Amino acid sequence: MPIFSLFQWLDHTPIGEALRSNPVLFPLVSIIHLLGLAMLVGTILMVDLGLLGVGMRRQPVWRVAGELQPFTWAGLAVMLVTGPILLTGEAITMYCNWAFWIKLSFVALAILFYFTAHRRATSNTSSLSRKQMRSVAIVSLALWLCAGLAAKSINAFRQ
Amino acid sequence: MVMGMDISASLLGVCHWLEKTPVSTAIRQSSLLFNAIIAIHTLGIILTVGTIWLVDLRLLGFGLRREPVSDVLQQVLPWTWSGFVVMFTTGILLFCAEAATVFPSISFRIKISLLLLAGLNALVFHKTVYRGASAWKLESPTPARARFAALLSLTFWIGVVGAGRAIAYEVYK
Numbered sequence: 001m002p003i004f005s006l007f008q009w010l011d012h013t014p015i016g017e018a019l020r021s022n023p024v025l026f027p028l029v030s031i032i033h034l035l036g037l038a039m040l041v042g043t044i045l046m047v048d049l050g051l052l053g054v055g056m057r058r059q060p061v062w063r064v065a066g067e068l069q070p071f072t073w074a075g076l077a078v079m080l081v082t083g084p085i086l087l088t089g090e091a092i093t094m095y096c097n098w099a100f101w102i103k104l105s106f107v108a109l110a111i112l113f114y115f116t117a118h119r120r121a122t123s124n125t126s127s128l129s130r131k132q133m134r135s136v137a138i139v140s141l142a143l144w145l146c147a148g149l150a151a152k153s154i155n156a157f158r159q
Numbered sequence: 160m161v162m163g164m165d166i167s168a169s170l171l172g173v174c175h176w177l178e179k180t181p182v183s184t185a186i187r188q189s190s191l192l193f194n195a196i197i198a199i200h201t202l203g204i205i206l207t208v209g210t211i212w213l214v215d216l217r218l219l220g221f222g223l224r225r226e227p228v229s230d231v232l233q234q235v236l237p238w239t240w241s242g243f244v245v246m247f248t249t250g251i252l253l254f255c256a257e258a259a260t261v262f263p264s265i266s267f268r269i270k271i272s273l274l275l276l277a278g279l280n281a282l283v284f285h286k287t288v289y290r291g292a293s294a295w296k297l298e299s300p301t302p303a304r305a306r307f308a309a310l311l312s313l314t315f316w317i318g319v320v321g322a323g324r325a326i327a328y329e330v331y332k
């Protein structure tokens with residue numbers, strides 16, 4: 001099982017050991033992870049509300065999306081760095097937690113959707129209809145919501 | 160000092176009473192309910208803090224530079240308040256569920272203090288500098304006081320989120 005050995009290896013990295021031996025480190029990284037989330041999902045949310053027609057209505061959605069994109073990416077970068085660091089702190093525990101795998105799947109889907117359909121819907125050359133834009137927003141919101149709910153469930157399904 | 164301890168002790172008494180109310184007991188005894196409320200609380204935070212940061216970043220000149228400040232603020236504000244109502248309601252519920260455990264926590268006290276400071280900062284901003292916002296030129300930076308308020312707001316809210324997260328680590332581990 002190559003994935004299991006990968007997780008075993010993660011658990012034994014110096015970072016993982018440092019996270020477990022220092023009681024402040026794990027909470028600190030998890031707080032940075034959460035701040036990244038607020039930035040990532042906060043900005044995507046504003047764009048999605050725009051696509052739904054209930055957000056910033058005085059500006060075209062593509063312009064708001066373009067102006068917020070650096071922050072969305074910064075938030076994503078923070079999460080993609082802190083997430084794996086947190087994982088090394090308890091890799092095997094996460095391997096055995098099915099909520100973790102559900103979260104990972106939804107995160108992957110949400111990121112994929114963001115860089116494909118969402119990106120198309122918010123480009124200034126987008127020719128999507130109102131209805132299509134609305135669907136994109138709903139799918140985007142649903143994917144991030146599911147990722148968040150699964151992440152929250154990780155603690156509830158600890159063994 | 161003695162009076163301070165008296166107040167603290169009687170507040171703790173209130174907390175013990177809060178914990179015993181039927182709603183608190185129900186939340187505390189159901190991990191599903193507790194986690195569901197935390198999830199909704201987090202969603203409220205994302206909405207509130209996300210939109211506040213947007214305004215802060217605009218004031219600092221980092222984001223949404225092509226849109227007037229008042230335009231961004233007015234359109235975002237209903238969402239900030241909606242998020243706040245959700246965050247506040249669920250926050251009260253979560254607090255009541257474990258009031259006596261959470262109340263003495265340092266993280267909790269830091270969080271509430273920062274929350275009050277963030278509120279005060281926003282109030283002062285709205286009542287003073289922001290009054291002249293309609294005259295701000297799009298091509299020039301916002302007034303120094305507005306940028307200072309934005310920096311304070313960013314800092315306070317990062318602190319609120321951080322301290323809030325820390326409550327869990329301080330109390331439950």
